[in-house]
Amino acid sequence: MIADIGMLSLTMALLLAVYTATAALYGGWKGRWTWVESARNASVMIFFMLTISVVAVVYSLVRLDLSLAYVSEVSSRATSLFLRVTALWGGQRGSILFWAWLMSAFLAAVAIRKWDTDRVLMPYVIGVATLTTGFFIWLVVFVANPFARMWVVPGSDEIVKAVLPPRGATPFIPVDGQGLNPLLRHFGMIGHPPTAYVGFTGFVIPYAFAVAALITGQSRSDAWIRTTRRWTLVAWLFLSIGLLLGGRWAYDVLGWGGFWGWDPVENAMLMPWLTGTAFLHSVMITEKRGMLKVWSVVLIILTYLLVIFGTFITRTGLVSSVHAFAKSSLGLPFFVFIGIMFLGSFTLLLKRLDTLRSEHEMESFLSREAVFLFQNMLFLAITVAVFWGTVFPMISELVTGERITVGPPYFDKVTGPMFAALVLLMGVAPLFAWRKQAARTLGKALWGPFAVATLIAVVLGFWQRMHPAAAFGIWLVIFVALTTLLEFWKGMKARMTVRKEHPLEALVNLIARNRRRYGGYIVHLAVVMMALGVIGDGYFQKETQAPLRVGQTLSLQGYTIRFDGLRQYMGSDGREVLEAQVSLFKGDEFVRVLRPRRDYFIVQQQPVTIPATHTTLAGDVYVLLVGWEEITASSATFKIYWNPLIIWMWSGGIMLIVGTLIAWWPTRAARREVSYVLRPGAMRPQPSSGG
Amino acid sequence: MTTQVAVNTTARAFPKRWKFLVGTLVILAAVLYLIVTATTENAQYYLTVEEVVERQTALGDRIIRVSGAVVGETIRYDPQTLELTFTIAHMPGDPSEIDEAGGLAAAIRAAVNNPDAPRLRIYYKGPKPDLLRPEAAAIVTGRLGEDGVFYADEVLFKCPTRYDEAPPAGAAQEG
Numbered sequence: 027m028i029a030d031i032g033m034l035s036l037t038m039a040l041l042l043a044v045y046t047a048t049a050a051l052y053g054g055w056k057g058r059w060t061w062v063e064s065a066r067n068a069s070v071m072i073f074f075m076l077t078i079s080v081v082a083v084v085y086s087l088v089r090l091d092l093s094l095a096y097v098s099e100v101s102s103r104a105t106s107l108f109l110r111v112t113a114l115w116g117g118q119r120g121s122i123l124f125w126a127w128l129m130s131a132f133l134a135a136v137a138i139r140k141w142d143t144d145r146v147l148m149p150y151v152i153g154v155a156t157l158t159t160g161f162f163i164w165l166v167v168f169v170a171n172p173f174a175r176m177w178v179v180p181g182s183d184e185i186v187k188a189v190l191p192p193r194g195a196t197p198f199i200p201v202d203g204q205g206l207n208p209l210l211r212h213f214g215m216i217g218h219p220p221t222a223y224v225g226f227t228g229f230v231i232p233y234a235f236a237v238a239a240l241i242t243g244q245s246r247s248d249a250w251i252r253t254t255r256r257w258t259l260v261a262w263l264f265l266s267i268g269l270l271l272g273g274r275w276a277y278d279v280l281g282w283g284g285f286w287g288w289d290p291v292e293n294a295m296l297m298p299w300l301t302g303t304a305f306l307h308s309v310m311i312t313e314k315r316g317m318l319k320v321w322s323v324v325l326i327i328l329t330y331l332l333v334i335f336g337t338f339i340t341r342t343g344l345v346s347s348v349h350a351f352a353k354s355s356l357g358l359p360f361f362v363f364i365g366i367m368f369l370g371s372f373t374l375l376l377k378r379l380d381t382l383r384s385e386h387e388m389e390s391f392l393s394r395e396a397v398f399l400f401q402n403m404l405f406l407a408i409t410v411a412v413f414w415g416t417v418f419p420m421i422s423e424l425v426t427g428e429r430i431t432v433g434p435p436y437f438d439k440v441t442g443p444m445f446a447a448l449v450l451l452m453g454v455a456p457l458f459a460w461r462k463q464a465a466r467t468l469g470k471a472l473w474g475p476f477a478v479a480t481l482i483a484v485v486l487g488f489w490q491r492m493h494p495a496a497a498f499g500i501w502l503v504i505f506v507a508l509t510t511l512l513e514f515w516k517g518m519k520a521r522m523t524v525r526k527e528h529p530l531e532a533l534v535n536l537i538a539r540n541r542r543r544y545g546g547y548i549v550h551l552a553v554v555m556m557a558l559g560v561i562g563d564g565y566f567q568k569e570t571q572a573p574l575r576v577g578q579t580l581s582l583q584g585y586t587i588r589f590d591g592l593r594q595y596m597g598s599d600g601r602e603v604l605e606a607q608v609s610l611f612k613g614d615e616f617v618r619v620l621r622p623r624r625d626y627f628i629v630q631q632q633p634v635t636i637p638a639t640h641t642t643l644a645g646d647v648y649v650l651l652v653g654w655e656e657i658t659a660s661s662a663t664f665k666i667y668w669n670p671l672i673i674w675m676w677s678g679g680i681m682l683i684v685g686t687l688i689a690w691w692p693t694r695a696a697r698r699e700v701s702y703v704l705r706p707g708a709m710r711p712q713p714s715s716g717g
Numbered sequence: 718m719t720t721q722v723a724v725n726t727t728a729r730a731f732p733k734r735w736k737f738l739v740g741t742l743v744i745l746a747a748v749l750y751l752i753v754t755a756t757t758e759n760a761q762y763y764l765t766v767e768e769v770v771e772r773q774t775a776l777g778d779r780i781i782r783v784s785g786a787v788v789g790e791t792i793r794y795d796p797q798t799l800e801l802t803f804t805i806a807h808m809p810g811d812p813s814e815i816d817e818a819g820g821l822a823a824a825i826r827a828a829v830n831n832p833d834a835p836r837l838r839i840y841y842k843g844p845k846p847d848l849l850r851p852e853a854a855a856i857v858t859g860r861l862g863e864d865g866v867f868y869a870d871e872v873l874f875k876c877p878t879r880y881d882e883a884p885p886a887g888a889a890q891e892g
Contacts, residue, residue: 209847281844281847388737391736391737391740396737400740400744403741403744404744407744407745407748410748410752411748411751411752414752414756415756418756419763422760428762428763429762429763429764429810430760430761430762430763431760431761431763431782432755432756432759432760432761433759433761433782433858435755435758435759436755436756436758436759439751439754439755439758439759440751440752440755443751444748444751571799571844573796573797573798631850632847632848633847634847635844635847650844652796652799652843652844652845653794653795653796653797653799653844653845654796655796661797662796663796663797663799665799665843665844
């Protein structure tokens with residue numbers, strides 16, 4: 027019954043989407059504003075309809091309506107209430123509906139914004155965003171419907187999943203469901219899809235504005251960039267959080283001591299993040315100097331296409347991957363949709379190239395504009411390299427007939443130097459003046475950080491006998507951290523001398539008065555911290571393993587673990603837990619008790635190895651229980667990783683969120699400008715207001 | 718007067734544009750060089766068990782990647798030494814062939830139950846992966862030893878019943 031209502035509202039949403047896109051684009055084309063207004067209202071209705079569908083799926087999951095195929099795929103009697111709710115995005119059918127719903131929320135939010143100043147864009151923004159939303163609703167209805175039921179067809183032992191019964195079929199209701207994939211029952215994997223999807227769908231809004239600006243010729247002025255700045259930041263922030271949560275999940279659950287494996291699914295998320303980051307920077311130059319306009323538009327188009335491509339990769343498993351969403355019938359529709367959007371976007375861009383002329387000429391290599399241009403190139407180059415590595419198996423199979431893959435070493439080797447160059451640019455860019463920078467003043471500003479960083483890196487490098495690349499990494503991190511901190515110090519000093527402010531007061535005011543700039547610098551510092559985590563993980567990780575009897579010890583990096591015993595008990599969510607108790611010592615001093623464990627999910631017959639970690643600023647002691655004596659439980663095998671500096675990855679992540687929020691926080695002027703009240707009257711055509 | 722100015726700007730703009738063009742080309746060349754060398758250095762053949770068994774000697778010391786179906790009763794794991802061995806059976810590598818076989822789960826079952834399917838013994842030292850189980854799809858990366866055993870540096874597993882759209886009724890028992 028509830029599922030029927032959900033299916034009905036889903037169908038309504040699809041019809042509304044078709045209507046909205048048609049009415050908006052037709053209204054915009056013919057200048058019929060009543061059509062556009064109607065489309066605007068309809069687009070808000072799509073959100074309401076999808077909300078009903080989402081509520082229906084969640085309700086069915088919570089009540090365990092096993093007549094629905096999706097419920098039996100991701101939920102079971104043993105599944106807790108919380109996990110039943112999160113199962114909405116635990117499988118393919120639900121997650122695509124969830125994607126469409128989030129997208130429709132963005133669409134509704136953009137529809138009800140105040141359109142007084144830029145209403146010429148409105149029909150196309152709504153039209154383009156609705157086309158994307160509509161595509162996903164179509165997928166939900168026809169390809170991956172969460173309201174599909176299971177049917178037994180006479181004369182066949184196969185179970186058919188469909189909304190409408192095949193001829194002569196009888197409904198099939200299983201006794202219990204499969205339950206959520208145990209590997210996904212972790213805060214990182216529960217928070218990862220929603221944040222990643224908000225990030226993915228959020229980027230559709232700036233894309234829609236860019237396309238609308240191109241269609242209307244408004245791309246001549248860069249107003250669309252100012253309008254979408256905060257939308258872009260929200261999308262970027264959530265995509266970043268999604269990446270971080272995914273990494274944290276891998277670190278906590280997959281038990282190989284790392285957080286990034288260059289898996290196709292990870293790459294699929296990283297690529298739009300890369301182009302999105304480049305876009306965020308590129309638009310600054312477009313906004314301030316009227317340059318890099320083509321870059322900005324190309325970057326947002328690429329980000330959008332990579333978002334769709336990323337959804338395609340993660341949801342279809344076309345590229346083989348540890349992330350085990352199997353291939354499905356989604357492939358062809360995605361391919362066609364990406365193709366259409368690609369051709370459409372770039373044709374439009376070429377037709378409107380004249381509106382994107384640069385207002386100034388690049389004057390010197392030593393200028394902020396040039397540095398931004400190079401960072402755009404680097405971001406794009408990294409994206410191309412990652413894309414190449416991700417699709418290489420498919421390409422090689424098409425061309426040579428043999429499937430050839432490139433593993434993580436490829437990605438490390440190619441992107442490592444480019445990321446290093448990017449971090450370097452990030453450190454020096456704020457010191458570059460617009461237009462032209464005198465080399466002398468630049469040298470003056472940089473020699474201090476350069477000398478300090480070089481000294482530390484050389485001493486540390488020799489003392490610790492580091493790999494040259496690792497020593498260079500350390501140099502880079504110190505150098506960039508210093509130049510960035512120096513920017514804060516310069517601003518603080520000015521306030522302290524001119525306004526006689528206390529240092530802390532000066533810092534707070536400095537950031538509060540220039541949120542975009544210093545929020546950005548805080549993000550830069552966060553990136554430096556994360557770079558430290560990456561260097562630690564890449565160059566200084568150590569590991570050891572040994573079987574231990576009760577009372578025996580194993581040492582690594584000055585730490586010693588002593589095996590104290592094993593115990594077994596029934597955990598929540600239908601798991602049998604085997605837990606080892608281990609005492610951790612630093613030198614001879616007792617630090618704490620660690621409990622690495624192995625959860626066995628009975629219904630799924632799935633073991634999950636959960637590491638126990640002791641975190642310090644220098645590094646994590648990461649202990650895994652990898653084997654044990656079955657009967658006596660008197661002996662067990664442990665693997666210990668020393669993961670240096672990894673805490674900097676996660677704390678850098680939190681700092682990145684803080685910095686982005688500061689940069690995003692509206693100033694008072696902006697707050698007045700933006701009103702979310704739905705006032706259809708305000709958008710009637712007013713003669714000659716000059717858009 | 719006006720022409721003079723115009724000539725001047727182009728004269729000044731030209732070398733600048735050249736400079737940027739050269740700069741861009743240098744970056745482009747560096748990036749291409751990186752991509753090409755890293756690709757050739759790290760290219761691994763992704764083969765099926767049958768292809769590995771056929772080419773055995775031709776493979777030499779190359780690092781390759783093989784996929785196959787895990788034969789349940791062959792899994793041996795020594796928790797003391799962390800030595801893991803198991804056998805994988807040939808299954809089709811082409812997605813369309815897997816589709817023809819009735820999906821990944823069915824393709825794996827057919828591979829494991831076919832006594833004539835080429836098989837490959839895998840040796841791996843390390844913690845037993847959580848996803849290793851009978852009738853899992855394995856993707857192993859490593860070298861083929863002279864003794865015909867495949868020495869893996871990395872093993873990955875995919876369990877079709879978990880994520881595929883397999884009938885849930887049987888799934889709980891199938892494992």
